[in-house]
Amino acid sequence: MKIATIIVRVLLGALMLFASISYFFNLGEQPVPTGDMATLMGGLMASKYMFPLVKSIELIAGLMLVSGKFIKLGTLLLLPISVNIFLIHTVTQVSDLPVAIFVLAANVFLIYANWDGFKEIVKA
Secondary structure (H helix, E strand, O other), X not given: OHHHHHHHHHHHHHHHHHHHHHHHOOOOOOOOOOHHHHHHHHHHHHOOOHHHHHHHHHHHHHHHHHHOXXXXXXXXXXXXXXXXXXXXXXXXXXHHHHHHHHXXXXXXXXXXXXXXXXXXXXXX
């Protein structure tokens, strides 16, 4: 279980680092969204702050996961982002759903693997 946790943690962290760094440095060409995804992305881009905020959180959480420092905080920071990634791709762009499922499942797995550290938060 420990090795699986390390592998999932590093993969999720690397994916978040890649996504945020490629956004900030305009690496590679982004596919042009169509349909409902284009409407959603247009609204998010019009807000001017949403993408930089989300990508900054992804960068910070990705660094936490890859470095192995503050893992619990990194998984908590990524939880709302991973849920939104999953829901957006479930509703608007089903073609990228496998990546969204991996991001959400990896985040939930890391929370489960570190559950002892989260017991105090959810205690009644």
